[in-house]
Amino acid sequence: MMLRVGVIGTGMIGQDHIRRLTKVLSGVQVTAVTDIDLARAASAAPEGAQVFDTPNALIGSDSVDAVVICSWGPAHEEQLLACIAAGKPVFCEKPLVTSAEAALRVMEAECAFGRRLVQVGFMRRFDADYRRLKAVIDGGTLGLPLMYHSTHRNASVPPGLYTSEMPLNDTLVHDADISRWLLSDEVAGVEVRLPRKSRQGGELRDPHFVLLHMASGALVDVEISVNIAYGYDIRGEVSCETGIAALPNRPATVVTDANGYRQAIPEDWRERFIEAYDQEFREWIVAAVQGTATGPSTWDGYAATLVADAALRAVDSGVFEKITMRDKPALYGLPVSRAA
Ligand SMILES: NC(=O)C1=CN([C@@H]2O[C@H](COP(=O)(O)OP(=O)(O)OC[C@H]3O[C@@H](n4cnc5c(N)ncnc54)[C@H](O)[C@@H]3O)[C@@H](O)[C@H]2O)C=CC1
Ligand SMILES: O=C1[C@@H](O)[C@H](O)[C@@H](O)[C@H](O)[C@H]1O
Known part of the structure; x- marks a missing residue:
């Protein structure tokens, strides 16, 4: 199965992850991107990928099976909660969030969902x-x-x-x-x-x-x-x-x-860490295809x-x-x- 991925945040690491997801790794396709800077999202979008106006629109899209969050740390909580609500596996760059209270809210949502969905980018x-x-x-x-x-x-x-x-x-x-x-x-x-x-x-x-x-x-x-x-x-x-x-x-x-x-x-x-990032995504893809996550967890975040x-x-x-x-x-x- 080809995992269709949406990327939120197309800055430095967002662009590097889009490169590895499109040019290095197999079994995965970037079908959607978004950024608060829409021009940056458009220029980072690989051929055929749709540019969404907002993270919520990307997360809810039928063309996205799993999400990669590469926005700034303070934005992660809201985006993680939206992914969990949609039941979509999500790779979130570190830091998971920027306060313990926010981490607990993400943990509560994932535990209520009942299956691991989140992998944190501790490469x-x-x-x-x-x-x-x-x-x-x-x-x-x-x-x-x-x-x-x-x-x-x-x-x-x-x-x-x-x-x-x-x-x-x-x-x-x-x-x-x-x-x-x-x-x-x-x-x-x-x-x-x-x-x-x-x-x-x-x-x-x-x-x-x-x-x-x-x-x-x-x-x-x-x-x-x-x-x-x-x-x-x-x-x-x-x-x-x-x-x-x-x-x-x-x-x-x-x-x-x-x-x-x-x-x-x-x-x-x-x-x-070029090879480490490649490997963390190889392992993420294997789990995401099965609708779940392994590796560094919300608990670790x-x-x-x-x-x-x-x-x-x-x-x-x-x-x-x-x-x-x-x-x-x-x-x-x-x-x-x-x-x-
Ligand atoms: N694992 C690692 O070694 C690394 C992890 N990171 C992490 O990745 C994340 C991004 O870092 P960089 O790419 O260096 O930053 P950056 O500033 O180059 O890119 C962040 C992008 O996210 C966009 N953005 C911010 N808030 C947003 C929101 N609410 N919705 C949509 N887009 C939003 C910004 O417009 C920007 O294009 C950070 O959490 C950072 O800590 C960054 C570098 C290395
Ligand atoms: O995660 C990273 C950056 O966001 C952070 O700013 C750097 O200090 C780290 O070395 C790098 O791995």
């Missing part, structure tokens, strides 16, 4: 290097994971559009999610420290040093730098009881010349949103901010635990 879980790292941790040969060092550096972010809350509610959500997934754990609380401000980002609050206290007692330190200038640099190292497991430096051709040995650094997320909310509180309070999660609905599987 790191589909990256081959992260998957190998998790296999080592889960294998247990290094003992229990004690600390995880997560480095998240962006070359730059769009001035004006990217606000001082976004390092925590738009960027940190990846590190929160990957820490929970890698360590099979939940985040119990957050501290944030602000080092001297970088002059690269103007008024933007940057960088951030975040400490996630995991329920098991493991600690995760996260560097969020969003105007590091030199490139997109994602690193991760897990310290266990008897050894260390780390992401490799991205395999890239080593160039040697009179200036020495060097490897290219990805420009942005599109380049670094909720957990990451709680971390973002707590981190924003911690910036103001300067102290440890506790996280309290609601009970996990059966729809999302068993609670995780990494007992000591």
Whole structure:
């Protein structure tokens, strides 16, 4: 069966996902697009796709079996609720939503529907290097994971559009999610420290040093730098009881010349995670054709949103901010635990 997909939001990642859905992946066809900027939607629309005036019209269309949401975070809740009301599988870019209350409303709607429909765009879980790292941790040969060092550096972010809350509610959500997934754990609380401000980002609050206290007692330190200038640099190292497991430096051709040995650094997320995005959509298509969703869930989006909310509180309070999660609905599987 050919999955007919409607894309909401045709900006940077919307266009990249339209490219992979039309040129890279099979079994899928983009039949509809929309954006508040209709001219942008029209220019991003692949041949034959209909341009809709509103997300609701696209979601309700008979020519759309499943939806991909690539609008800005604050718009996600309304669009997710409309997809759930229509019973259509939906891939929603991260962040799921931008407050815990909104996440709970989405969760309630999906649980009332009675079947998973939502996959959240936490693409790191589909990256081959992260998957190998998790296999080592889960294998247990290094003992229990004690600390995880997560480095998240962006070359730059769009001035004006990217606000001082976004390092925590738009960027940190990846590190929160990957820490929970890698360590099979939940985040119990957050501290944030602000080092001297970088002059690269103007008024933007940057960088951030975040400490996630995991329920098991493991600690995760996260560097969020969003105007590091030199490139997109994602690193991760897990310290266990008897050894260390780390992401490799991205395999890239080593160039040697009179200036020495060097490897290219990805420009942005599109380049670094290109295969991971392809894989997350391969797995999404398989589930969506069956009218459901697998992979990162509304529960995972909720957990990451709680971390973002707590981190924003911690910036103001300067102290440890506790996280309290609601009970996990059966729809999302068993609670995780990494007992000591
Ligand atoms: N998984 C990942 O690595 C990445 C995820 N993202 C996420 O994807 C989403 C979009 O990010 P970008 O493409 O970078 O932003 P963008 O600003 O380039 O594009 C967003 C598009 O959505 C449209 N839009 C906003 N609100 C809308 C609404 N209510 N209805 C219809 N269209 C609407 C805008 O007009 C714009 O064209 C964000 O949630 C962002 O966090 C972005 C980059 C990488
Ligand atoms: O999701 C993404 C962007 O929206 C976000 O702004 C970046 O900081 C992340 O590295 C990227 O993966």
